[in-house]
Amino acid sequence: MNIIQDFIPAGRRNRPGAKLIGPKYITIHDTANPAKGANALMHAKYLKGDEAANRPASWHFTVDDRNIVQHLPLDEVAWHAGDGSKGPGNTSSISIEICENADGDRAKAEANAAELVAYLIRTVPSLLSFPECVVQHNRWSGKDCPRIIRHRPGGWEAFLAAVREHLSPPVPPADEVSAWAREARDWAVNRGITDGTRPKDPVTREEVWTMLYRAFGAKK
Numbered sequence: 001m002n003i004i005q006d007f008i009p010a011g012r013r014n015r016p017g018a019k020l021i022g023p024k025y026i027t028i029h030d031t032a033n034p035a036k037g038a039n040a041l042m043h044a045k046y047l048k049g050d051e052a053a054n055r056p057a058s059w060h061f062t063v064d065d066r067n068i069v070q071h072l073p074l075d076e077v078a079w080h081a082g083d084g085s086k087g088p089g090n091t092s093s094i095s096i097e098i099c100e101n102a103d104g105d106r107a108k109a110e111a112n113a114a115e116l117v118a119y120l121i122r123t124v125p126s127l128l129s130f131p132e133c134v135v136q137h138n139r140w141s142g143k144d145c146p147r148i149i150r151h152r153p154g155g156w157e158a159f160l161a162a163v164r165e166h167l168s169p170p171v172p173p174a175d176e177v178s179a180w181a182r183e184a185r186d187w188a189v190n191r192g193i194t195d196g197t198r199p200k201d202p203v204t205r206e207e208v209w210t211m212l213y214r215a216f217g218a219k220k
Contacts, residue, residue, distance in 0.1 A: 001119050003061075004069045006044040014047065014056035018077040018091075022126040025093035026117055027081060028159070029059065029137045030146035031100050038101040040064040047071050055079070059095035061116060065108035068116055074124060082141030089140030094120060098146060106148065114159060118166030122192060130167060130190055131160050164190070176200075191215065 008015040031043065040062040046052055047059075059080040060072050072078050074094055081089025098113045100106065117134055120127070127133040136156065137145035149155040168189055177185055177199045189196040193214040203211075 001115065002068070003116075004040075004044075004067055006041075006048075006069050006071065007073070008047050008052075008058055008071050012048075012056075013053045014058035014079055015072060016056075016077050016079070020075055020077055020094075021088075021092040023074065023092055023094050023124065024126060024128050024133065025088075026120055026127065026134050027089060027093040027095045027137055027140065028113070028117075028134065028146050028149070029080065029095060029097045030148050031062070031097045032145070032147065034100045034102050036101060036103040039099055039104060040067040040069040042101075043097065043099070044069045044071060059097050061094075061096045062099065063096060063109055063113040063116060064099040064101065065105035065112065068112060074120075081137065082143060087140060089137075093135070093140075094124070098148075100148060110149070110159065111162060114162035115166050117163045121163075121167060130163070134160060134163060168196070188215075 010017065031038065033043075043062040047057075052058065056079050058072060058078040060070060060074065060078055062069050062071070077090055078095050079090060080095040080097075081087055081093065083089040085091075096113055096116060099109050121130055121133065136150065137143055138150065144150060149159055152158075168186075181199065185194075185196055185199065188194045188211070191214070193211050
């Protein structure tokens with residue numbers, strides 16, 4: 001995944017420098033800015049300006065139909081959730097803003113955001129299990145955000161389904177996995193314990209140790 005790093009300068013009011021707890025969650029936002037040209041690169045410029053600093057407002061990623069721009073390190077607090085300096089939204093979640101610019105492809109922007117979420121789930125071990133770790137901005141402050149996804153019938157469920165598709169590598173057809181094992185297979189795949197392939201193959205002790213470590217040991 002190609003992520004452009006364009007960080008808010010250290011010391012700015014919208015980059016507090018505090019360390020995230022975890023992080024445990026990924027919070028999804030819409031930018032609420034449908035203006036033409038209001039893409040990810042424009043928002044990166046905005047976050048480094050005085051208006052964002054004075055609010056203060058910040059978040060970790062902005063996603064449009066072409067680019068993913070990262071504005072803060074993944075272990076730093078951003079001011080995005082509207083739940084205060086001690087709220088769990090600000091203090092324990094990675095924030096993603098999805099662009100609404102009228103000259104962009106919104107469907108593609110959402111697809112890129114879903115891919116980014118899956119990438120973060122795979123690479124940030126402190127996150128809660130999927131789908132619990134992926135939340136709407138609305139959860140923290142009651143704001144109607146991400147508004148486009150929320151206003152579309154089944155929109156949130158569809159977004160989570162898109163994330164799930166990226167999390168699940170190609171696996172054998174369901175009829176190759178015994179019915180009694182399918183739920184357990186899906187659970188293990190979604191948590192990165194196994195890739196779900198070769199369902200009938202025997203395993204070595206080394207492989208058992210590795211799967212147990214992925215499930216339990218790495219969380220200690």
